[in-house]
Amino acid sequence: MRRQLAIMRQSLFDQGYLDEQFIELEELQDDANPNFVEEVVTLYFRDSARLILNIQQALERKPFDFNKLDGYMHQFKGSSSSIGANKVKAESTLFREYCRSANAEGCLRAFQQLKKEYATLRKKLEAYFQLARQTGPLETASRPK
Amino acid sequence: MVLGNDASSSSLSNKNLSVLVVDDDPLIRMLHDNYLKHFGLKPLVVENGKEAVDLFQLGTSFDLILMDKEMPIMNGVEATKALRDMGATSMIVGVTSRGSPSEMQAFMEAGLDFCFEKPLTFDMIDFILKELNVNDDDDTNN
Numbered sequence: 001m002r003r004q005l006a007i008m009r010q011s012l013f014d015q016g017y018l019d020e021q022f023i024e025l026e027e028l029q030d031d032a033n034p035n036f037v038e039e040v041v042t043l044y045f046r047d048s049a050r051l052i053l054n055i056q057q058a059l060e061r062k063p064f065d066f067n068k069l070d071g072y073m074h075q076f077k078g079s080s081s082s083i084g085a086n087k088v089k090a091e092s093t094l095f096r097e098y099c100r101s102a103n104a105e106g107c108l109r110a111f112q113q114l115k116k117e118y119a120t121l122r123k124k125l126e127a128y129f130q131l132a133r134q135t136g137p138l139e140t141a142s143r144p145k
Numbered sequence: 146m147v148l149g150n151d152a153s154s155s156s157l158s159n160k161n162l163s164v165l166v167v168d169d170d171p172l173i174r175m176l177h178d179n180y181l182k183h184f185g186l187k188p189l190v191v192e193n194g195k196e197a198v199d200l201f202q203l204g205t206s207f208d209l210i211l212m213d214k215e216m217p218i219m220n221g222v223e224a225t226k227a228l229r230d231m232g233a234t235s236m237i238v239g240v241t242s243r244g245s246p247s248e249m250q251a252f253m254e255a256g257l258d259f260c261f262e263k264p265l266t267f268d269m270i271d272f273i274l275k276e277l278n279v280n281d282d283d284d285t286n287n
Binding site: 021024025027028033036039040043044047071074075077078079081082083 | 170172264266
């Protein structure tokens with residue numbers, strides 16, 4: 001099971017879902033804080049869900065307030081970067097570019113893709129932490145190969 | 146920039162440093178708090194620039210302030226300017242999601258010592274603490 005956990009973890013990096021910032025979180029986890037990574041990720045999904053809802057609601061109001069949308073996405077991108085959510089961060093960047101060029105269609109497309117990546121990441125990390133709880137954490141935080 | 150670890154960022158030399166984290170994002174507050182604890186520090190954490198300014202007005206001083214830029218009530222630019230105007234000599238380090246050079250420059254001009262793009266990393270904190278300890282050594286020698 002430990003090997004399965006390690007393979008699962010590695011694939012999250014290999015497939016671009018996570019970047020090196022996630023490893024920084026793992027390095028903060030210790031005996032005093034044994035569930036730190038899962039706690040941070042849980043907090044991220046809790047808080048970011050609110051932001052996604054705000055963006056969704058803002059996209060239902062016409063015409064788009066691109067400044068407001070950019071502001072929400074700025075916050076979302078910051079949080080996503082902080083947990084190493086690589087693909088989600090990339091979609092956030094694209095969304096913000098569309099906001100800055102006042103491209104409504106682009107914003108809508110980018111937001112749909114962002115929600116997909118966000119949901120996928122959530123599923124994968126939930127599965128990862130579920131297995132980690134059964135297995136016990138991997139001993140060292142290792143850089144992706 | 147490649148930054149390395151050395152004794153100046155060890156837990157022992159940092160334990161007397163007072164640190165304030167200013168950020169409206171609970172996730173960032175939690176992260177920065179833990180990063181700093183990893184270096185042997187015990188930061189105080191507040192949610193916006195006004196709380197930081199209020200603390201200073203009450204006579205609380207800090208060696209290091211990590212200041213977010215975008216915050217409600219009082220943002221990082223306003224808070225940094227206010228702190229400097231009140232005579233704060235803390236090292237104030239901006240940490241912001243907005244990474245364009247012009248935005249970081251504007252934040253720097255408010256009175257920051259350094260400005261980093263989020264997310265904070267071990268290397269960045271190590272760099273900051275080395276700078277802080279170097280400044281302390283200079284003050285002692287003068």
